[in-house]
Amino acid sequence: MSAATTRTARSRWSVVLVVLAVVLALVAVALTITGVAHRRHLSALDQARTQAVAAGRQAIINLDAISAATLDADLKRVQAGSTGKFKQLFTSSEATLRDLYPKQKTTSSGTIRAAAVVSANLDTATLLIASDRSVTDATTTKPALQTSRWIVVMEKHGGHWLMADLEPVP
Numbered sequence: 001m002s003a004a005t006t007r008t009a010r011s012r013w014s015v016v017l018v019v020l021a022v023v024l025a026l027v028a029v030a031l032t033i034t035g036v037a038h039r040r041h042l043s044a045l046d047q048a049r050t051q052a053v054a055a056g057r058q059a060i061i062n063l064d065a066i067s068a069a070t071l072d073a074d075l076k077r078v079q080a081g082s083t084g085k086f087k088q089l090f091t092s093s094e095a096t097l098r099d100l101y102p103k104q105k106t107t108s109s110g111t112i113r114a115a116a117v118v119s120a121n122l123d124t125a126t127l128l129i130a131s132d133r134s135v136t137d138a139t140t141t142k143p144a145l146q147t148s149r150w151i152v153v154m155e156k157h158g159g160h161w162l163m164a165d166l167e168p169v170p
Contacts, residue, residue, distance in 0.1 A: 049117050052125035052154045055081070055161030057112045060150060063166075064110025064133040068101040083157055084164035105138040118151070125161070127152040128169070 059081045066074040075094060082090055100106070113130040120126070129150045134143040149169035154161045 044122060045120065048122050048156070049120045049125060052120060052156075052161050053115050053117060053127060056125070056127045056129055056152045056154050056163065057115050059154075059163040060112060060129050060131050060152065061110050064108055064131055066097065066101065067107040067109075068105050069107065071098065071101050081162055082164070083155055083162040086153075086163050086166050106135065107137070108133055108135040110134070113147075123156045124164075125154045127154060 059078075062074070062077045062081055066078070075097065078090060079087065110131050110133045113132055115127060115129045118126040118128055127150075129152050131148050131150070133146040133148065135146060136143045151165075151167045151169055152163060153165035155164040156162075
């Protein structure tokens with residue numbers, strides 16, 4: 001084997017090694033970019049879940065804390081935190097609430113016992129929320145305790161999480 005043949009074989013292997021190194025570097029960069037994007041998505045999803053749960057807890061507290069003395073503000077607060085199907089149903093029942101609460105002198109307050117995420121993405125979350133509601137009215141002196149479990153659908157609109165649907169858990 002001549003020196004020229006040896007040099008040619010070495011230069012071919014050098015080219016192959018350089019190409020292999022470049023390909024491996026590109027794969028490493030692609031994997032790094034993909035990994036960073038995945039971590040950012042998981043972080044955003046975790047933040048969305050946290051915000052949806054906080055907003056869902058507050059929405060149920062708002063719904064449980066409707067009283068005759070503060071009825072206008074209470075109803076506005078519930079409406080401000082709602083959208084979609086729930087907002088339509090709540091708005092359609094508003095006249096009944098405006099009639100019954102003052103007549104019965106109803107006062108209520110609520111506490112959240114537990115809240116969990118059933119499913120979520122960046123714009124929608126389905127939650128399971130358990131609450132206790134304490135209610136007094138003109139006929140009772142001792143507050144009645146009502147325990148409820150809800151499936152709450154939250155949607156993100158304009159950067160705010162709003163209650164879109166509410167169903168009792170049987």
